[in-house]
Amino acid sequence: MAYELHYWPSIQGRGEFVRLALEDAGVDYVDVARLPSDQGGGEANLASWLSYATPPPFAPPVLKAHDKIIAQTAVILAWLGRHHDLAPVEEEGRMWVDQLQLTIADLVAEVHDTHHPISAGQYYEDQKAPALARAQAFRQERMPKYLRYFERILAGNGAGGGGLAGAAITYADLSLFQVVRGLQYAFPNAMAAMAPDIGAVLTLADQVERRGRVAAYLKSPRRIPFNEEGIFRHYPELDE
Amino acid sequence: MAYELHYWPSIQGRGEFVRLALEDAGVDYVDVARLPSDQGGGEANLASWLSYATPPPFAPPVLKAHDKIIAQTAVILAWLGRHHDLAPVEEEGRMWVDQLQLTIADLVAEVHDTHHPISAGQYYEDQKAPALARAQAFRQERMPKYLRYFERILAGNGAGGGGLAGAAITYADLSLFQVVRGLQYAFPNAMAAMAPDIGAVLTLADQVERRGRVAAYLKSPRRIPFNEEGIFRHYPELDE
Numbered sequence: 001m002a003y004e005l006h007y008w009p010s011i012q013g014r015g016e017f018v019r020l021a022l023e024d025a026g027v028d029y030v031d032v033a034r035l036p037s038d039q040g041g042g043e044a045n046l047a048s049w050l051s052y053a054t055p056p057p058f059a060p061p062v063l064k065a066h067d068k069i070i071a072q073t074a075v076i077l078a079w080l081g082r083h084h085d086l087a088p089v090e091e092e093g094r095m096w097v098d099q100l101q102l103t104i105a106d107l108v109a110e111v112h113d114t115h116h117p118i119s120a121g122q123y124y125e126d127q128k129a130p131a132l133a134r135a136q137a138f139r140q141e142r143m144p145k146y147l148r149y150f151e152r153i154l155a156g157n158g159a160g161g162g163g164l165a166g167a168a169i170t171y172a173d174l175s176l177f178q179v180v181r182g183l184q185y186a187f188p189n190a191m192a193a194m195a196p197d198i199g200a201v202l203t204l205a206d207q208v209e210r211r212g213r214v215a216a217y218l219k220s221p222r223r224i225p226f227n228e229e230g231i232f233r234h235y236p237e238l239d240e
Numbered sequence: 241m242a243y244e245l246h247y248w249p250s251i252q253g254r255g256e257f258v259r260l261a262l263e264d265a266g267v268d269y270v271d272v273a274r275l276p277s278d279q280g281g282g283e284a285n286l287a288s289w290l291s292y293a294t295p296p297p298f299a300p301p302v303l304k305a306h307d308k309i310i311a312q313t314a315v316i317l318a319w320l321g322r323h324h325d326l327a328p329v330e331e332e333g334r335m336w337v338d339q340l341q342l343t344i345a346d347l348v349a350e351v352h353d354t355h356h357p358i359s360a361g362q363y364y365e366d367q368k369a370p371a372l373a374r375a376q377a378f379r380q381e382r383m384p385k386y387l388r389y390f391e392r393i394l395a396g397n398g399a400g401g402g403g404l405a406g407a408a409i410t411y412a413d414l415s416l417f418q419v420v421r422g423l424q425y426a427f428p429n430a431m432a433a434m435a436p437d438i439g440a441v442l443t444l445a446d447q448v449e450r451r452g453r454v455a456a457y458l459k460s461p462r463r464i465p466f467n468e469e470g471i472f473r474h475y476p477e478l479d480e
Contacts (some may be wrong), residue, residue, distance in 0.1 A: 055336050056396070058343045058389055068332060072342040075335055092308060095315055096295050102312040103298045109349060117357050118370060119377035130358060130370040137359035149298055156296070
């Protein structure tokens with residue numbers, strides 16, 4: 001039976017990290033909320049499904065795999081990693097990929113807060129002044145800190161065509177690809193300025209993008225384009 | 241050989257979630273950075289140790305257990321849960337506790353940003369206006385959303401003396417205790433107002449606090465008091 005992904009239907013968001021892993025693994029899945037509403041799709045059906053799911057998820061994305069209901073992006077990915085060959089088999093390697101994913105998750109939360117530093121429940125336009133300040137601190141301090149960290153790991157691994165956890169590509173590499181493309185979309189100027197310092201990170205992103213099933217997915221209508229409802233938003237004033 | 245915890249020596253911070261698990265499990269450990277500097281303690285030694293640790297941690301806390309170096313709070317806790325009986329044995333139960341812990345981690349990050357909504361690298365006094373706005377949104381929207389979520393889980397479990405994942409107390413329950421006490425410290429007014437709605441959460445916190453080894457730890461000098469350098473800070477103006 002196909003897995004079910006339950007996530008907002010109009011954004012990449014955190015669901016995209018799960019979509020990329022499902023696509024790369026070649027797993028049969030249904031992106032339920034993107035179905036027509038009379039087939040269970042749409043935001044109202046999603047909200048209803050979430051309210052009845054057990055154990056109760058705090059927020060989407062949620063994966064239904066066989067009889068399991070799994071929430072929290074990093075937990076979903078760890079499960080897919082174990083069961084679909086996107087993570088090392090032994091405990092130490094798995095824990096390292098788990099760590100990388102949580103560091104990526106922290107970065108993603110900080111990206112979100114560049115445009116919503118006060119409240120996700122208020123409009124961007126109503127928190128634009130603090131957004132300008134937070135985005136500046138993010139571009140100047142946090143983004144370089146995170147990206148140089150991943151660069152250091154890849155350089156330490158020889159940066160020779162492998163990923164963050166060695167030769168085999170893991171779900172953390174897929175996620176880093178998504179973060180790099182997202183940052184390039186949201187902060188093209190800041191990312192262009194950083195390019196000379198993060199050669200191995202950019203090379204890894206290119207390498208992930210060329211993987212057969214990832215490349216096919218990115219060209220398909222299943223890939224929702226970046227947009228200004230998601231986590232990575234291009235507001236030019238936040239990239240100056 | 242005793243485990244080593246590597247974390248900032250003057251705050252509870254994220255390290256406290258690890259300390260509580262180590263203490264409750266009765267594990268022999270050294271809180272390395274709290275040693276005198278000629279025995280390897282202090283912030284300079286911590287920074288040096290972190291820069292050489294492999295695989296490279298992004299940030300503390302880091303646990304050294306036997307020959308393993310484990311970073312990211314939730315990964316450390318999952319490992320302690322597996323190896324020291326603070327989590328269910330089967331996969332589904334373990335994943336549920338992982339999910340709970342990541343939801344708690346998200347809440348903790350939001351608490352931090354109530355006093356540092358712009359940049360952790362700038363003084364609170366220099367970001368006080370956005371801090372007032374973010375703290376208000378946190379108290380009115382986010383804190384109730386998180387705490388009612390945990391209340392709903394405990395109520396669903398019968399709230400009969402067990403924890404978030406059933407009868408046995410897990411590391412997520414220890415962490416929820418820490419969050420409850422931290423929120424009561426930082427936002428005493430908001431927490432008092434919420435008390436009637438989160439009876440099961442408060443009862444669980446009391447239950448954890450009375451566990452033998454936790455109670456002994458809390459009374460010991462090993463427990464650093466809440467203070468205004470940590471995540472949970474009492475700035476009265478953020479609780480009005």
